[in-house]
Amino acid sequence: MMAEASMDVETRLRVCGLRPTRQRIALADLLFAKGDRHLTVEELHEEATSAGVPVSLATVYNTLHQxxxxGMIRVLAVESAKTYFDTNTSDHHHFFVEGRNEVLDIPINNLAIDNLPAPPEGMEIAHVDVIIRLREKKS
Incomplete structure (x- = not known):
């Protein structure tokens, strides 16, 4: 099978079990064209509108959740008011820059997490998300 990054969007959608509709293809093209990134529903909707893709905010929301x-993207709940969607599904963590609403990746090898609690019976840990909040230094 081809590496995910080298697959065209239509093939990637099919491999993930999604029918490659016109809107899914257009949104996936916008989402993945710039490499790994973190976007809100509103930001992707704005990009789609600017690119001439006729799509409603609700469709963008539903498509991102699909x-x-x-497994094409990850949800990143940084703050209660906004949800970011991460095109990088590998294990990694994040910095969140307060005041700028900017999300930056932290490579997994730069952070070690030890002594995780045992999950309840019948459950397993899927992944651990660490968000380190940053702010500008006060002089």
């Missing part, structure tokens, strides 16, 4: 369920 991409998440299919």
């Amino acid at each position: 991409f998440t369920e299919a």
Whole structure:
């Protein structure tokens, strides 16, 4: 099978079990064209509108959640008011820059997490998300 990064969007959608509709293809093209990134529903909707893709905010929301369920992207709950969607599904953590609402990747090898609690019976840990909040230094 081809590496995920080298697959065209239509093939990637099919491999993930999603029908490659016109809107899914257009949104996936916008989402993955710039490499690993973190976007909100509103930001992707704005990009789609600027690119001439006729799509509603609700469709962008639903499509991002379908991409998440299919394993194409990850949900990143940084703050209660905004949800970011991460195109990098590998194990890694994040910095969140307060005041700028910017999310930056931290490579997994730069952070070690030890002594995790045992999950309840019948459950397993899927992954651990660490978000380190940053702010500008006060002089």
